[in-house]
Amino acid sequence: MAETPASAPGSALAPAPALRLSGDFRHAGRPLFSGLDLPVEAGRWTCLLGPSGVGKSTILRLFADLDTGGTFDGEISASDGARVAGRVAFMAQTDLLAPWLDVMGNVTLGSRLRGERVxxxxxxxxxxxxxxxxxxxxxxxxLSGGMRQRVALARVLMEDRPIVLLDEPFAALDARTRAEMQDLAFDTLKDRTVLLVTHDPAEAVRLGHRIFILAETGLSEVEAPALEPVRPVEARETMDMQVRLFRALRGEPA
Amino acid sequence: MSAGGAFPVEVTRLQRLRDAGLAAVVALLLWQAVVWVTGVPPFILPGPWRVAESLLANAGLIAENAWVTIAEVMIGLLLGAALGAATALHLMMSPLARRLVLPIMVFSQAVPVFALAPILTLWFGYGMASKIAMALLIIYFPVVSTFYDGLRRTDPGLLDLARTMGAPPSRTLLFLRLPAALPAFGSGLRLAAVYAPIGAVIGEWVGASKGLGYLMLLANGRAKTDLMFASLFVLALFAVVLYAAVSAFTRRMTRWASETTDGT
Incomplete structure (x- = not known):
């Protein structure tokens, strides 16, 4: 059932641009991050790993042009020169399904909200x-939690945007369901520019073409393993990498 | 929600009905017993049997007056709910309306609506209009405040989602805020179903020539206490049926809410 040829071909999509966010962000008078410079590669998965409260979600919200409750001083740009906001699909940790709509209604919500033909x-x-x-x-x-996140993923696919922002969308799932969802998302979001925010080193190692760690001290890149994602959990270099990321997260030398 | 859920629910509902019936019978027996034991004269407290007899003997008179009260309550309820819903939507859409109307509404709640009854009678006369106005006024604020609250408290995550989807505010209101607020609107309507009969009867007490409230006053004045109790019984019966009907309607309207949470 996974491979239906009828599903939207990637070619219908405008080529996904690379993104860049650079600048300072202040919240309630205190800097959350400053001098940040985050590149997001075109058509690939960039993972932003870090503990809670360092501003990972804020970065996603800045890309999506959502309310952040603070002031951003800097630049958000796309490699093709067009605006980033408006070309973004968004998936959060909670599935954000409307409880009064069925699966079909939720997946087609975007069209109805814009007044387009469904x-x-x-x-x-x-x-x-x-x-x-x-x-x-x-x-x-x-539906179960895993199925609900599948609906949220179908809604993202229905929106068919070149840029996909994922805010810990698999964090609330059990280990097996999470792995299944990671595979499915990676497969279905092929060729899109994906920015995945996560606090799970294993997730970053599995999915990231590029992996960044955001900590109180700032942003740093960790070189991803040579294997192409989705990387098998049991591969030697995946496991080594996971240990290194975990250490880096705790502020220890890698 | 589970597969075997329907059957136990049915049983408890039957049990509840049986328990309620049992409690009513016990209360009636106690009432009759008090009347027999104390020998209180019927113009002070008639027994339930005597009230039932009066209900049958005056069935035509009571029905004629009951229809008037029922019509007043239903029209007041419909108008109040419609006006209240429209006001809440308008408050949601227009910041200017919020600034101008909201303070007035809150202030107007400090005025006891009952105190307005004589003025309403003066303005709208002894007919149904003044009672409809009374019922409408008494339910208007609960409907507006519950619905407006519900409209404001949409899950912020859903609103973010709508924004990334490029939804204009009017469509976000129609497709997200409005359905999300239906449970709150439902509790407003249930409150309204409780208050509306109170409003109509108060209106009738102040000045009327028809209606159950009027009939009660009339019976009281002529020491026909059994007729007064019979009217009261019909009024209470109508209030209970109205509440049950509105309750069933609102739960139907928001069945999804009882599946996700307990609802209100």
């Missing part, structure tokens, strides 16, 4: 693509 056939294909073909008319309350 392409139910395409939505149906995408719902099948995330493995929920038998649950199209179910209410979110009747």
């Amino acid at each position: 392409d139910r056939a395409r939505a149906r294909d995408l719902i099948a693509r995330v493995g929920l073909a038998d649950h199209v008319e179910k209410a979110p309350a009747r």
Whole structure:
């Protein structure tokens, strides 16, 4: 059921741009980060790893042009020169499904919010693509946590934006479901520019073409393993990398 | 929610009905017993049997007056709910309305609505209009405040999502804020169903020529206490049925809410 040829081909999509965010951010008079310079590669997965409260989500919200409750002094740019906001799909730790809509209603929410024609056939294909073909008319309350995140992923695919911002979308799932969702997301979001915020070193190692650590002391890049993502958990270099990231997160020398 | 959930729920509902019926029978027996034991004269406290007899003997008279009260309450409820909902939506859409209307509304709540009854009677006369106005006034504020609160408290995550999807505010209101606020609107309507009969009856007490409230006053003045109790019984019955109907309607409207949380 995973490979339906009917699902939207990547070619319909405008080529995904590279992104860059540089500058300072102050919240309630105190700097959250300053002199930050984060590049996000075109069409690949960039992982931003770090503990809670250092501003990872703020960076995502800045890219998405959402309210941050602070002041940003700097620049957000895309390699093709167009605006970043408006070309972004967003997936959060909570599934953010509307409880009064069924799976179909949630996946097609964006079209209705913009007053566009609702392409139910395409939505149906995408719902099948995330493995929920038998649950199209179910209410979110009747789905498991993993299935709900699948609906959220189908909604992202339905939006069909070149840039995808992921804010710890797999953090609340159990280990097996999380691994399945990581595979599925990586597969379905191919060729898009993805920025994944996470506090899980294992997740960053599995998925990141490039891996950055954001800590109180600032941003630093850790060289990702030579293997292409999605990297097998049991590979030697994946495990070594995980240990190094964990140390780096704790501020120890790698 | 679980597969076997429907059956136990049905049983408890039956049990609840049976328990309520049992409690009512016990209360009626106690009431009759008090009347027998104390020998209190019927113009002070008639027994339930006597009230039932009066209810049957005056069925036509009571029905005629009950219809008037029921009509006043229903029209007041519909108008109040519609005006209240429209006001809440308007407050949500217009910052100017929030600045101008909200303070007035809060201030107006300091005025006891009952105190307005004589003025309403003066303005709208002894007919149904003044009672409808009274019922409307008494439910307007609860409907506005619960619905407006619900509209404001949409999950901020959903609103962020709508923003990244490029939704204009009017469509966010229609497709996200409005449905998300329906449970709150539902509790406002249930409150309104409780208050509306109170408003109509107070209006009738102040000045009317028809209605259950009017009939109660009339019966009281002529020491026909059994008729007064019979009218009161019909009024209470209507209030309970109205609440149950509105309750069933609002739960139907927001069935999803009871699946995700307990609802209100």
